[in-house]
Amino acid sequence: MTDTFRFRTASPEQTRAFGRALGVALSRGGFVGFEGQLGSGKTVAIQGAAEGLGYDGYVTSPTFVIVNEYVGRVPILHVDLYRITDARELEDIGYREIFFVDGVALVEWADRVPELLPPDRLRVVIDIEGPDGRAFTVSAFGDGGERLLTRLRESWS
Secondary structure: OOOEEEEEEOOHHHHHHHHHHHHHHOOOOOEEEEEOOOOOOHHHHHHHHHHHOOOOOOOOOOOOOOEEEEEOOOEEEEEEOOOOOOHHHHHHOOHHHHHOOOOEEEEEOHHHOHHHOOOOEEEEEEEEEOOOEEEEEEEEEHHHHHHHHHHHHHHHO
C-alpha cells in the first residue's frame, strides 16, 4: 500500500511554502514527480523546493530546454516533460542521467513517462480549487519515498 499525504493551500505563497518544506526534506538521490494541469502550481512548488535546497537564484520552468540545473546544498535538476510525447523520446536524450542523479530531480509532467520513473520517489498531484486554492496529494513509492514522505510531514507541520 502506498502512503499518501493530503492537504490544501490557499495561495501561491502557501504552495511555495510547501515546496520549501519539501526542499528541506529532500536529500541526495531524491526524486519528486509533479502532476497537474497547466497553471496548477507545479513550478511554484519547485521554486520553493529549490529555496529549501539552498538555491537562491531564479527558477523558471525548462519547457523548451527540458532540464535546468541549479546548485544548492546538492545539485538540483528541474525537468519539464510537457513537450515530451513518449518514453522513447526521453530515452533518446538520456533520461537515466536526468532521473538518477547525484543530487535531486524535480520533474514536472512526470505522468508522461510512468514506465521510466524510479521505484523510490514521491508523486505530487496538484488539483486546482478556485483561483488560488490547490489540493495536494503526495504519495510515496519505495522505501526511499517513504522516508522522504516522513521527513516532509515533519518539515511541513
